[in-house]
Amino acid sequence: MASFLATYDFLLVSMVLAAVLALTLYLPLMAGQLSVASPGFYALGGYIAAIMSTRIFPPGPGLYPVSLVLLEMAVAAVVSGVLGLAVGVPALRLRGIFLALATIAFVQILGVVALNLDVTGGAIGIFGIPQPFSSAIQYMWLAVPLLVVSMLFVARLERTRTGRALVALREDELAAAAMGINPTYHKVLAFTTSAVLAGAVGAVSAHFINTWNSRQGTFDTSVNLMAFVLVGGSRTFVGPVVGGLVLTALPEALRGIAGVDVLPAWLAAFLRDGRLIIFGILIAIGTVFFPHGLITPGLLRRLGRRGARPG
Amino acid sequence: MNRTFLLQQVLNGLAIGSVYAIFALGYTLIFSVLRIINFTHGAIFTIGAYATYALTGSQFGINGLLAGAALPFRLPFVLALLGGSIVAALAGVIVERLAFRPLRARGADPLLTLVSSLGVAVALVNITQYLFGAEPYSYPDPLQGLPSAVNFGTAAAPVLVRTVQVVIFGVSMVMLVLLTYLMNATRTGKALRAVAEDMTTSSLLGIDTDRLILLTFVISGFLGGVTGTLIGLSVGVAGPYFGIAFGLKGLAVIVLGGLGDIPGAVVGGLIIGLAEAFVPAQYIAYREAVPFALLFVVLLVRPQGLLGRAQVQKV
Numbered sequence: 001m002a003s004f005l006a007t008y009d010f011l012l013v014s015m016v017l018a019a020v021l022a023l024t025l026y027l028p029l030m031a032g033q034l035s036v037a038s039p040g041f042y043a044l045g046g047y048i049a050a051i052m053s054t055r056i057f058p059p060g061p062g063l064y065p066v067s068l069v070l071l072e073m074a075v076a077a078v079v080s081g082v083l084g085l086a087v088g089v090p091a092l093r094l095r096g097i098f099l100a101l102a103t104i105a106f107v108q109i110l111g112v113v114a115l116n117l118d119v120t121g122g123a124i125g126i127f128g129i130p131q132p133f134s135s136a137i138q139y140m141w142l143a144v145p146l147l148v149v150s151m152l153f154v155a156r157l158e159r160t161r162t163g164r165a166l167v168a169l170r171e172d173e174l175a176a177a178a179m180g181i182n183p184t185y186h187k188v189l190a191f192t193t194s195a196v197l198a199g200a201v202g203a204v205s206a207h208f209i210n211t212w213n214s215r216q217g218t219f220d221t222s223v224n225l226m227a228f229v230l231v232g233g234s235r236t237f238v239g240p241v242v243g244g245l246v247l248t249a250l251p252e253a254l255r256g257i258a259g260v261d262v263l264p265a266w267l268a269a270f271l272r273d274g275r276l277i278i279f280g281i282l283i284a285i286g287t288v289f290f291p292h293g294l295i296t297p298g299l300l301r302r303l304g305r306r307g308a309r310p311g
Numbered sequence: 312m313n314r315t316f317l318l319q320q321v322l323n324g325l326a327i328g329s330v331y332a333i334f335a336l337g338y339t340l341i342f343s344v345l346r347i348i349n350f351t352h353g354a355i356f357t358i359g360a361y362a363t364y365a366l367t368g369s370q371f372g373i374n375g376l377l378a379g380a381a382l383p384f385r386l387p388f389v390l391a392l393l394g395g396s397i398v399a400a401l402a403g404v405i406v407e408r409l410a411f412r413p414l415r416a417r418g419a420d421p422l423l424t425l426v427s428s429l430g431v432a433v434a435l436v437n438i439t440q441y442l443f444g445a446e447p448y449s450y451p452d453p454l455q456g457l458p459s460a461v462n463f464g465t466a467a468a469p470v471l472v473r474t475v476q477v478v479i480f481g482v483s484m485v486m487l488v489l490l491t492y493l494m495n496a497t498r499t500g501k502a503l504r505a506v507a508e509d510m511t512t513s514s515l516l517g518i519d520t521d522r523l524i525l526l527t528f529v530i531s532g533f534l535g536g537v538t539g540t541l542i543g544l545s546v547g548v549a550g551p552y553f554g555i556a557f558g559l560k561g562l563a564v565i566v567l568g569g570l571g572d573i574p575g576a577v578v579g580g581l582i583i584g585l586a587e588a589f590v591p592a593q594y595i596a597y598r599e600a601v602p603f604a605l606l607f608v609v610l611l612v613r614p615q616g617l618l619g620r621a622q623v624q625k626v
Binding site for chain 2: 090091093094096097098100101102104105106108109112115219223226227230270273274276277279280281282283284285286291
């Protein structure tokens with residue numbers, strides 16, 4: 001167990017953080033809104049943590065205090081939330097393809113700005129971000145509670161009036177509006193919550209990755225998140241979490257399979273270097289054959305019944 | 312800002328804008344028929360650029376499965392451009408069969424089709440990278456022997472237009488004229504417009520809609536391939552991912568012109584080309600953000616695009 005943790009420490013933390021990020025795409029999608037803005041807020045949160053920890057707080061001897069990381073997460077969450085509100089109120093009058101396009105543009109603009117500002121370190125970015133822990137696996141102390149809290153939050157949300165209003169908006173916006181659900185209010189709420197969460201994840205990731213630049217939180221991240229949610233499942237919060245965990249581990253698993261001697265050399269090489277090809281094909285196949293993802297509420301109910309049955 | 316400078320920037324803007332326009336027409340044609348955005352368009356742009364490179368008989372670099380490989384023959388550049396664009400058109404056919412037809416058959420949500428086409432785009436770009444590596448390529452210069460720029464001004468106040476700009480503007484205009492002719496003066500064009508207007512009715516009237524949708528993907532892929540080669544000729548082929556970046560920029564063009572609107576795509580392309588050309592020199596680093604800033608503003612102010620009509624939602 002200890003050697004497993006030591007070998008895969010970086011991967012395990014990445015999996016947990018990816019699962020939280022997948023939830024940030026899932027939140028607006030609960031209301032039927034495909035927004036790929038969360039990589040932008042993720043990048044913003046990372047920059048806030050990187051700037052605060054390298055410029056504002058003086059580097060002391062020993063490890064960087066965890067309390068300051070928590071403070072950075074809070075600041076990142078608040079700033080992302082405010083920006084989310086500012087972008088969300090006008091943008092969420094759009095729907096469908098138009099919202100997806102607007103959020104793609106938002107991520108692109110943030111990327112260019114980050115690449116050119118002095119405070120974000122330009123093309124090089126910010127490096128040498130101080131470490132609050134002595135080993136990578138200890139980042140679990142931040143990542144796991146973040147995942148658990150956000151899962152509890154979304155699970156709870158799905159059963160409240162607000163959550164049901166979001167689902168009603170997804171099924172039929174006009175009908176929901178006719179029944180007194182305010183579409184803009186609920187969509188902005190989901191969008192802003194997603195921004196807050198993405199900002200907090202970014203703050204943790206900046207410390208975890210140790211360096212932060214304009215290649216973090218780009219359109220590539222948007223594609224990954226869509227894969228997590230759409231392959232995992234877009235109708236229950238369990239889907240994105242499982243999608244984020246499994247699909248982040250998939251490249252490593254493929255690398256592991258490639259190491260088995262039985263495979264012909266060309267196949268092993270393909271599994272090692274062609275993982276993004278496999279990723280793309282999975283997204284395409286997933287949407288064609290499993291439009292609601294692999295994990296659906298129906299599947300969870302069946303599993304629940306089987307678990308409850310004696311014997 | 313004096314007149315020579317103004318003229319120079321207008322010419323620069325028109326040259327690049329004309330390429331944006333024909334690239335965006337590839338999106339627009341498919342959107343006008345299927346009401347979906349084909350995210351593979353950027354990947355097809357990449358495929359066209361690489362296919363042309365291969366057909367000129369040039370060698371592939373050091374990374375990738377086909378490192379050091381080259382075709383046993385070399386075509387003159389014009390034929391390579393044509394051949395590369397035909398390869399891109401075939402890629403369009405494959406994309407339609409694999410990513411779009413299965414979803415259309417079960418009447419899937421347009422957003423799902425968008426995501427599926429994104430998946431295919433990621434796969435295509437990475438297949439290109441897997442085969443040919445990630446290094447940049449540039450074409451063997453087909454304009455050798457010609458002056459590198461033409462002076463449209465006087466010796467004292469030069470207005471220099473690079474020969475390659477003249478070429479890409481010329482090819483774009485030829486494409487535009489051919490497409491306008493096809494759409495407005497042929498029976499096929501009439502059928503295409505009918506399918507764009509109402510697929511069910513035109514199918515009832517005996518139009519083979521599946522065949523026309525396939526044709527749309529062929530034309531769109533061909534346009535994507537031509538643009539990939541033209542941009543490759545102008546600034547070089549900067550690795551497989553440059554199609555994705557260019558593809559995102561193309562989205563700004565179609566939104567500006569109004570989704571699915573053919574004259575709108577042309578106007579949108581020219582506006583974005585001109586807007587980029589007029590970014591002041593001290594803010595040049597922000598030029599890449601200009602199309603997206605325009606996209607964002609237009610979506611908020613006039614989601615139907617500059618030339619489009621507002622859509623009334625039917626219940």
